[in-house]
Amino acid sequence: MNSAIQIARERLIKTITVILIVTICVVLLLKVNNMLVSFIMAFIINYLFSPLAATIERTGVKRGLAVSLIYSFFGSIFVCLVIMLLPAISHQFSSIKYEFPGYIEGATHLTANFEKDLNAFVPGMITFDLSKTAETAMKSFSMRIFEGLPGLFSVLLQTMILAPLFAFFMMLDGQRAIKNLLAIVPNNLFESALNLQYQINLQIGGFVRARLLEAAIVGAVVWACLLAIHFPYALFFAIFAGITNLIPYIGPVIGAIPAILLAVIKGFPGLEIVYVAGAFGVAQLIDTIFIVPMVVARIVDLHAVIVIIVVIIGAQLAGIPGMIISIPVASILKLTAISVYQHLIYRHA
Amino acid sequence: MFKSLWENVIRRSGDDVFENIRGNFLFKNLSTKELHFVTDIVHIRDFKKDEIIFHQKDAGSGMYIISKGRVAITVYDQNTSSDAANEKEALITELVSGDFFGEIALVQQNGIRSATARATEQTRLIGFFKPNLIEIIERRPSAGVKILLKLSEVLGRRLVETTDMVSDLTDQLNALKKSC
Numbered sequence: 001m002n003s004a005i006q007i008a009r010e011r012l013i014k015t016i017t018v019i020l021i022v023t024i025c026v027v028l029l030l031k032v033n034n035m036l037v038s039f040i041m042a043f044i045i046n047y048l049f050s051p052l053a054a055t056i057e058r059t060g061v062k063r064g065l066a067v068s069l070i071y072s073f074f075g076s077i078f079v080c081l082v083i084m085l086l087p088a089i090s091h092q093f094s095s096i097k098y099e100f101p102g103y104i105e106g107a108t109h110l111t112a113n114f115e116k117d118l119n120a121f122v123p124g125m126i127t128f129d130l131s132k133t134a135e136t137a138m139k140s141f142s143m144r145i146f147e148g149l150p151g152l153f154s155v156l157l158q159t160m161i162l163a164p165l166f167a168f169f170m171m172l173d174g175q176r177a178i179k180n181l182l183a184i185v186p187n188n189l190f191e192s193a194l195n196l197q198y199q200i201n202l203q204i205g206g207f208v209r210a211r212l213l214e215a216a217i218v219g220a221v222v223w224a225c226l227l228a229i230h231f232p233y234a235l236f237f238a239i240f241a242g243i244t245n246l247i248p249y250i251g252p253v254i255g256a257i258p259a260i261l262l263a264v265i266k267g268f269p270g271l272e273i274v275y276v277a278g279a280f281g282v283a284q285l286i287d288t289i290f291i292v293p294m295v296v297a298r299i300v301d302l303h304a305v306i307v308i309i310v311v312i313i314g315a316q317l318a319g320i321p322g323m324i325i326s327i328p329v330a331s332i333l334k335l336t337a338i339s340v341y342q343h344l345i346y347r348h349a
Numbered sequence: 350m351f352k353s354l355w356e357n358v359i360r361r362s363g364d365d366v367f368e369n370i371r372g373n374f375l376f377k378n379l380s381t382k383e384l385h386f387v388t389d390i391v392h393i394r395d396f397k398k399d400e401i402i403f404h405q406k407d408a409g410s411g412m413y414i415i416s417k418g419r420v421a422i423t424v425y426d427q428n429t430s431s432d433a434a435n436e437k438e439a440l441i442t443e444l445v446s447g448d449f450f451g452e453i454a455l456v457q458q459n460g461i462r463s464a465t466a467r468a469t470e471q472t473r474l475i476g477f478f479k480p481n482l483i484e485i486i487e488r489r490p491s492a493g494v495k496i497l498l499k500l501s502e503v504l505g506r507r508l509v510e511t512t513d514m515v516s517d518l519t520d521q522l523n524a525l526k527k528s529c
Binding site for chain 2: 003004006007010054057058063175176179182183187188190191192194195197198342343
């Protein structure tokens with residue numbers, strides 16, 4: 001009997017310790033500046049390159065050397081890409097900054113015309129100066145964007161240093177760290193915890209790789225189509241479309257809006273606006289017909305209604321980043337719930 | 350108290366674990382390098398006397414090698430009463446250092462433990478689970494193949510033993526029917 005009490009007490013102490021460690025880690029991630037973003041980026045890098053590290057290891061190369069080789073190779077490619085694309089991106093960016101007042105003017109003109117048409121149709125419907133209000137709002141919005149850029153750049157720079165560093169150690173010692181954490185888990189929960197960790201790792205790894213592949217393909221298709229119709233800032237809009245495509249359902253729409261707005265403001269003929277919308281449409285068609293059924297849908301087994309609900313919850317809790325991470329988080333919660341349920345059911349069967 | 354509570358955490362994978370793995374039938378054909386790789390990824394668990402390692406019908410995902418101590422394998426004996434509260438445990442076997450058990454879970458889709466395992470004295474086990482086997486197959490395929498071959502051999506032998514046992518029991522049943 002004494003032995004049973006001692007076993008129960010040890011299990012309780014170990015369970016509390018595991019919960020404490022996990023809670024401290026979560027609090028640190030949320031409270032320390034830039035830590036959460038850096039860690040999420042590190043996880044993405046880790047999930048992206050871990051299969052490649054395993055492939056290299058199969059040839060007899062040690063893990064450390066395999067990870068170093070990957071870093072050297074992809075690091076060089078990244079640096080080359082930055083060197084090659086930076087002038088184009090900075091040119092497009094400064095061009096946008098230079099032409100922005102013109103766009104605001106164009107948008108104000110467009111709003112004024114709309115206001116005039118509306119007042120002619122239903123006199124006295126708009127009792128305030130719509131175009132003036134819109135112009136003020138757009139100016140303050142653009143000011144906020146350009147003022148916030150240095151801060152955003154500093155966060156980006158920190159993340160670009162921290163994330164690869166964390167990812168390097170995750171790829172090198174991640175399994176050992178998980179093994180050490182599992183060692184604290186009490187005996188009665190150990191196998192369930194090990195399985196849960198394995199399932200989550202498998203599913204999130206597959207999800208991250210599939211979504212990144214999807215974003216890259218969508219971005220590339222948008223870039224090719226916009227280049228084909230000689231649309232300005234093709235690269236900028238392609239990168240934006242690729243990133244927003246990570247947001248389920250409404251992401252593709254958000255990705256297309258800036259380019260179509262630019263086409264309207266710049267006074268492009270109707271047919272060209274259709275071409276711009278068509279470029280995004282083609283990318284979405286390829287995504288919906290080929291990439292989603294073949295790559296993404298097989299990985300995360302969540303019903304469409306559940307996906308919409310979790311995306312709305314994600315948006316309410318953490319805005320756009322919340323929408324992007326809502327599906328993997330929901331998938332982790334689903335796996336955890338199934339694992340806990342099975343543990344309880346089998347234990348009490 | 351502190352030492353016994355945190356032994357899983359503070360203890361390093363020592364030579365005893367390496368020797369236990371090297372001596373195990375499943376890892377018999379592995380090279381020293383491959384054995385070190387396996388030693389690095391297995392889990393060491395300490396159990397107190399009378400502590401349950403797993404219950405019959407628990408979800409299971411791997412096998413245990415007894416590094417030191419003794420483990421009793423029991424099943425619920427439902428012959429005596431249909432009332433679940435009166436179920437008794439029937440001892441199948443008692444395993445000692447060097448033995449291993451639970452290996453069927455390594456190859457099952459949703460493994461369910463067919464018996465209960467209980468430590469009958471202070472016991473140290475080396476846990477080798479499906480995620481570990483998959484990791485070996487992915488990172489050291491040649492070692493993975495060697496382990497799978499040995500695992501098939503063990504399962505094949507268990508199947509032959511079970512078939513022989515069923516055959517013996519059928520004969521005994523037939524003899525019993527004839528005599529009645």
